[in-house]
Amino acid sequence: xxxxxxxxxxxxxxxxxxxxxxxxxxxxxxxxxxxxxxxxxxxxxxxxxxxxxxxxxxxxxxxxxxxxxxxxxxxxxxxxxxxxxxxxxxxxxxxxxxxxxxxxxxxxxxxxxxxxxxxxxxxxxxxxxxxxxxxxxxxxxxxxxxxxxxxxxxxxxxxxxxxxxxxxxxxxxxxxxxxxxxxxxxxxxxxxxxxxxxxxxxxxxxxxxxxxxxxxxxxxxxxxxxxxxxxxxxxxxxxxxxxxxxxxxxxxxxxxxxxxxxxxxxxxxxxxxxxxxxxxxxxx
Amino acid sequence: xxxxxxxxxxxxxxxxxxxxxxxxxxxxxxxxxxxxxxxxxxxxxxxxxxxxxxxxxxxxxxxxxxxxxxxxxxxxxxxxxxxxxxxxxxxxxxxxxxxxxxxxxxxxxxxxxxxxxxxxxxxxxxxxxxxxxxxxxxxxxxxxxxxxxxxxxxxxxxxxxxxxxxxxxxxxxxxxxxxxxxxxxxxxxxxxxxxxxxxxxxxxxxxxxxxxxxxxxxxxxxxxxxxxxxxxxxxxxxxxxxxxxxxxxxxxxxxxxxxxxxxxxxxxxxxxxxxxxxxxxxxxxxxxxxxxxxxxxxxxxxxxxxxxxxxxxxxxxxxxxxxxxxxxxxxxxxxxxxxxxxxxxxxxxxxxxxxxxxxxxxxxxxxxxxxxxxxxxxxxxxxxxxxxxxxxxxxxxxxxxxxxxxxxxxxxxxxxxxxxxxxxxxxxxxxxxxxx
Numbered sequence: 001x002x003x004x005x006x007x008x009x010x011x012x013x014x015x016x017x018x019x020x021x022x023x024x025x026x027x028x029x030x031x032x033x034x035x036x037x038x039x040x041x042x043x044x045x046x047x048x049x050x051x052x053x054x055x056x057x058x059x060x061x062x063x064x065x066x067x068x069x070x071x072x073x074x075x076x077x078x079x080x081x082x083x084x085x086x087x088x089x090x091x092x093x094x095x096x097x098x099x100x101x102x103x104x105x106x107x108x109x110x111x112x113x114x115x116x117x118x119x120x121x122x123x124x125x126x127x128x129x130x131x132x133x134x135x136x137x138x139x140x141x142x143x144x145x146x147x148x149x150x151x152x153x154x155x156x157x158x159x160x161x162x163x164x165x166x167x168x169x170x171x172x173x174x175x176x177x178x179x180x181x182x183x184x185x186x187x188x189x190x191x192x193x194x195x196x197x198x199x200x201x202x203x204x205x206x207x208x209x210x211x212x213x214x215x216x217x218x219x220x221x222x223x224x225x226x227x228x229x230x231x232x233x234x235x236x237x238x239x240x241x242x243x244x245x246x247x248x249x250x251x252x253x254x255x256x257x258x259x260x261x262x263x264x265x266x267x268x269x270x271x272x273x274x275x276x277x278x279x280x281x282x283x284x
Numbered sequence: 285x286x287x288x289x290x291x292x293x294x295x296x297x298x299x300x301x302x303x304x305x306x307x308x309x310x311x312x313x314x315x316x317x318x319x320x321x322x323x324x325x326x327x328x329x330x331x332x333x334x335x336x337x338x339x340x341x342x343x344x345x346x347x348x349x350x351x352x353x354x355x356x357x358x359x360x361x362x363x364x365x366x367x368x369x370x371x372x373x374x375x376x377x378x379x380x381x382x383x384x385x386x387x388x389x390x391x392x393x394x395x396x397x398x399x400x401x402x403x404x405x406x407x408x409x410x411x412x413x414x415x416x417x418x419x420x421x422x423x424x425x426x427x428x429x430x431x432x433x434x435x436x437x438x439x440x441x442x443x444x445x446x447x448x449x450x451x452x453x454x455x456x457x458x459x460x461x462x463x464x465x466x467x468x469x470x471x472x473x474x475x476x477x478x479x480x481x482x483x484x485x486x487x488x489x490x491x492x493x494x495x496x497x498x499x500x501x502x503x504x505x506x507x508x509x510x511x512x513x514x515x516x517x518x519x520x521x522x523x524x525x526x527x528x529x530x531x532x533x534x535x536x537x538x539x540x541x542x543x544x545x546x547x548x549x550x551x552x553x554x555x556x557x558x559x560x561x562x563x564x565x566x567x568x569x570x571x572x573x574x575x576x577x578x579x580x581x582x583x584x585x586x587x588x589x590x591x592x593x594x595x596x597x598x599x600x601x602x603x604x605x606x607x608x609x610x611x612x613x614x615x616x617x618x619x620x621x622x623x624x625x626x627x628x629x630x631x632x633x634x635x636x637x638x639x640x641x642x643x644x645x646x647x648x649x650x651x652x653x654x655x656x657x658x659x660x661x662x663x664x665x666x667x668x669x670x671x672x673x674x675x676x677x678x679x680x681x682x683x684x685x686x687x688x689x690x691x692x693x694x695x696x697x698x699x700x701x702x703x704x705x706x707x708x709x710x711x712x713x714x715x716x717x718x719x720x
Contacts, residue, residue, distance in 0.1 A: 046548055074362070074365055074369065079369075140560075143365075144365070144559040144560070147551060147556060147559045148556050148557065148559035148560045149556060150551075150556040155654070158552075161549075161552070162544075162549065162552065165548050165549065167548070167549055167551065167552065170556070205569070245559070246368070246375075247369055248368065248369070248375040251375075252375060252376075252379070252547055252550070253547060253548065255376070255547065256543060256546070256547020256548055257547075259543050259547060260540065260543055260544070260547070263536055263539050263540045263543060264540065266536050267533065267536040267537055267540065270529065270532055270533040270536055271533055273529055274529045274530055274532075274533050277525050277526060277529050278526070281323065281521060281526065
């Protein structure tokens with residue numbers, strides 16, 4: 001029997017290795033060409049916390065660079081108080097925007113300054129306008145993008161992720177994409193890219209994006225004096241997008257730790273009780 | 285095992301009064317306190333209780349979510365995000381519910397494999413087993429419809445693919461599909477009826493679970509030896525405290541794994557595309573179902589050929605219908621398991637050859653799951669076909685044959701002989717599970 005089992009184990013291992021080694025051959029033909037570069041995020045891991053300074057810088061990058069083309073429909077100005085802005089600051093930010101309201105008593109629509117309960121207005125009147133202004137493809141909304149773009153980790157990495165708690169492939173991806181634009185001449189010839197293609201080996205859906213590199217060094221001026229390098233701005237806006245995609249992330253992790261501590265202690269007590277109960281059984 | 289008369293004695297005036305009118309306390313007492321369980325059950329036998337808890341968790345979180353969810357194509361996606369962002373602890377309810385579905389399937393797969401290993405489906409427990417298969421089917425339908433509700437890209441396209449199966453049925457297929465969808469494509473009518481059914485089916489599951497537990501309490505539980513209880517006094521222990529405390533421990537240990545995913549890896553088992561609102565005009569690059577459907581999805585896609593009358597061009601079953609038949613057959617065949625396994629010995633612990641083929645079957649299911657997640661091309665299709673063929677061969681060829689050619693080990697004459705002579709031996713013989 002032992003022999004049979006070891007033989008079986010050998011056969012099944014061989015099978016698994018065959019499957020696993022077949023996988024990269026296929027993955028090589030897929031995208032992204034390069035795996036995302038991993039950033040050391042403050043919100044990673046079981047005790048992850050937001051870096052409010054970073055989120056506020058990221059919001060600035062969004063406002064001054066990304067918001068020209070990308071909406072953020074799910075975020076209201078009141079949410080900005082969750083990233084360290086005071087209520088007065090959030091109100092002041094809101095007041096810089098105009099939103100359409102109405103109809104008023106005369107049946108007229110009118111514009112007014114935004115208030116905390118308004119959502120951040122997008123750059124387009126509607127999706128069709130957004131598409132028309134961008135060669136037929138609407139730039140994706142940013143609210144959930146950090147969770148909607150997550151390149152596959154592949155076997156066996158995804159198994160290790162269960163234990164290392166790696167769950168940042170969304171922001172890693174966005175960061176890599178923003179810093180990953182390359183001159184099209186560097187692209188392998190077999191990709192067959194046009195001269196004016198926006199080659200980016202980190203892009204999830206092809207060798208090149210419709211979007212040109214959106215920013216370069218010093219695209220914004222940070223209020224806190226942080227040097228606005230492309231790398232820094234890309235990190236900041238990726239972190240901000242992660243927050244936007246899941247504002248409850250930190251609350252989730254801190255509650256999770258307390259729940260797990262309770263469950264482990266409870267399991268320990270139950271184990272001891274069970275042992276006690278079954279000792280009585282062994283005696284007879 | 286239940287044959288014994290009830291030993292319930294009402295303890296006070298009220299229970300005495302109630303017992304003679306509606307013996308509810310007696311039912312609870314007989315089912316969960318005095319109910320005799322074999323003394324040699326190992327940890328794998330706790331998954332029934334875990335599943336019961338999971339069903340209740342899903343129903344409670346689901347009812348709360350339904351209070352905030354809007355089943356309309358224009359509102360569904362954002363109403364889920366409203367739950368995630370603005371409802372108090374809405375994110376927690378939704379994370380528990382979504383990951384709970386996965387954990388439910390983890391537990392049910394282990395529960396089923398345990399039943400297969402210890403031959404729990406054999407006479408007189410065929411009805412118990414069949415009810416279990418029905419629960420699995422209902423669970424699959426419920427989970428599928430639940431996944432449609434957030435109305436993301438995978439929700440929409442998954443629903444489109446799965447309901448498309450029905451169009452493969454000859455003659456009436458198109459009509460059946462339109463009847464299911466409430467239109468010509470997945471749309472608001474589909475979302476509304478899926479929401480309605482997703483709310484209904486869990487209560488049907490609960491009903492079948494009650495029958496399942498009833499059938500269990502009529503025949504009594506199996507145990508790792510596969511030998512029926514012969515001496516109630518020596519070989520069984522009362523459910524409370526023995527099974528109660530062991531199940532409680534198992535439930536809490538399971539909750540630790542559950543919480544790990546809910547709090548630290550809530551999106552690990554989902555698909556990123558479902559954070560993109562459904563768009564009927566944009567097909568995702570790869571449409572993949574949730575992980576627990578992947579083995580069945582691999583079987584569906586393994587049939588890439590038409591079945592024709594030999595030497596003619598007359599197609600009897602085209603590849604699409606063939607795949608659908610294979611997929612449904614992969615579950616339906618479980619219904620016949622009690623009669624396909626011809627061995628006289630119940631427990632796999634005493635069946636050396638069966639043990640090997642059981643683990644081969646487990647590997648087959650895992651491999652099919654992996655293949656279901658890969659694109660249906662090249663080596664993946666070939667491997668899917670091999671493993672699909674083996675999946676069915678396990679039931680149709682291996683199990684009927686084994687009963688005839690296998691020489692089982694000596695089965696202990698009774699549980700008492702197996703356990704009391706050598707405490708802990710069963711645990712080792714059972715599986716890689718420490719003796720409980």
